Amino acid sequence: MPSRLIEAAAAGRIVLAPSTELAAALVDAVERAHGQAGHEIWPTPRILDFGTWLKARHVERQLVDSSLPRCLSDAEERELWRRVVLESAASAQFLEPSGAARAAQRARRATFEYGIPRSAINAYGTEETEAFEAWRAAFESRCRELRVIGADELLGGLDRPDPRRPAAVTWIESPLWRPVARRWLERNAGAPLLPEPASPKSRRDAPRTVQAASPETELAALAEWLRASLEAESSFRAWVSLRDLAARREEVVDALDAALAPQRFSLDESDGAASYAVAGGTPLSDHAPVRAALDLLTAAAGSVPFERFSALLRAPELQASRAEASAAARLDTTLRSRAPSEATLRDWLRRAETIARG
Secondary structure: OOOOOOOHHHHEEEEEEEEHHHHHHHHHHHHHHHHHHHOOOOOOEEEEEEHHHHHHHHHHHHOOOOOOOEOOHHHHHHHHHHHHHHHHHHHHHHHHHHHHHHHHHHHHHHHHHOOOOHHHHHOOHHHHHHHHHHHHHHHHHHHHHOOEEOHHHHHHOOOOOOOOOOOOOEEEOOOOHHHHHHHHHHHHHOOOOOOOOOOOHHHHHHHOOOOOOOOOHHHHHHHHHHHHHHHHOOOOOOOOOOOOOHHHHHHHHHHHHHHHOOOOHHOOOOOOOOOOOOOOOOOOOOOOOHHHHHHHHHOOOEEEEEHHHHHHOOHHHHHOHHHHHHHHHHHHHHHHOOOOOOEEHHHHHHHHHHHHHH
């Protein structure tokens, strides 16, 4: 794949990938290939994810026709969907309207990505589809008022390139392509770039299969193979696909840490960087600093039980140093002997400050 990507980049073509993560990985592969070939300078590869390319293409069209609506940014689109849901009659039914807004936004994008007509959705006639159609109509009405469009509409507005100015793009084969995008690329961008068949250098490099006794054994064997490959060649790179990653993410991370980053199991203050990354499927709220911030904001409203305040007081993400973490633990021990069962966050902080001064 790198040699074909290099050829496409040298020819001035834009290479399209279905996701930002894959586009970044391809850019890295091309640049490493140039470096390994001893090149000191090379053209910047024009490898873009399909969504970014669609937005850039829309901006180019706006330079010719200023009457075209502006495309909303990701943050603007999320906020507009949130307002539509909050202002609807059904908003009172949701504990988290923002979650309903995200679901509606994803559903509308899916209708464009898979070419689903409105009539097919209306045919269901359920409460969910009726609510979605009402929100979509309100969203599109607000967009017309503001003279803007959502990013998913760029996909719906794909047209055949002008024969006098053919689109100088190519694309890579991937199962991540959505049907509408794939059909357009097959019609207008020719055949995709396919991975180059690997020629085994030795019997050890030949393709092989391993049948593991259990999922845990499989992960351990995978981690050990990665560790041995890195030790044999520091420039080794591998992309591992796990279909059930969302359900086994913690197990995968533990297995990889045990082989590739054992320092993460130590009590040292600096755990160092790991030589792997796990991509996709992690909600922002699952990251420890974000979770701590959300817990702190939640505690600021209403009465807070001692157990919740104690957890916040000792949260590692809110400690600036080991000394501060130790002081927080001592303060927590003292509070346990003289604290009420619950209080407001302001009262907890005032009480903790008084004890700390003493």
